[in-house]
Amino acid sequence: MSITRINNFEAKPGQADRLGEFLVSIVPLIEQSQGCESCQLLRSQENFNAFAIIEIWMSVAAHQASVKQIPPEKIAAVMPMLATPPTGTYYSIQA
Numbered sequence: 233m234s235i236t237r238i239n240n241f242e243a244k245p246g247q248a249d250r251l252g253e254f255l256v257s258i259v260p261l262i263e264q265s266q267g268c269e270s271c272q273l274l275r276s277q278e279n280f281n282a283f284a285i286i287e288i289w290m291s292v293a294a295h296q297a298s299v300k301q302i303p304p305e306k307i308a309a310v311m312p313m314l315a316t317p318p319t320g321t322y323y324s325i326q327a
Contacts, residue, residue: 233324233325234269234288234289234290234324234325235288235289235290235291235292235295235322235323235324236286236287236288236289236322236323236324236325237285237286237287237288237289237295237320237321237322237323238284238285238286238287238320238321238323239284239285239286239287239318239319239320240282240283240284240318240319240320241255241282241283241284241285241314241318242279242281242282242283242314242315242316243281243282243283243313243314243315244281244312244313244314244315245281245315247281247312247313247314247315248280248281250313251281251283251310251313251314252273252275252283254309254310254313255273255283255285256273258302258306259271259272259273259285261302262285262287262298265294265297265298265301266294266297266298267289267290267291267293267294267295267297267298268287268288268289268290268294268295268298269288269289269290270287270288271285271286271287271288272285272286272287273285274286281315292322295322
């Protein structure tokens with residue numbers, strides 16, 4: 233059964249557009265990862281600085297393996313744009 237990962241990001245004031253561009257640039261990398269079924273980037277309608285990435289994965293292990301493939305320089309590039317550390321949670325469908 234697939235799992236959903238919801239990641240939340242909040243930009244520092246004045247960094248929202250840069251953060252949004254960065255997140256747009258990594259969506260294809262996520263989608264190309266083994267085990268990724270889909271990936272969507274959303275921007276809050278209530279807080280212009282807030283973004284969410286919703287990812288559907290074959291398993292938690294597939295997601296965790298993909299994270300290890302993120303180049304450290306990509307992580308270093310995004311950190312100065314963030315107001316708070318990103319957060320993420322795994323979800324599964326409840327019948």
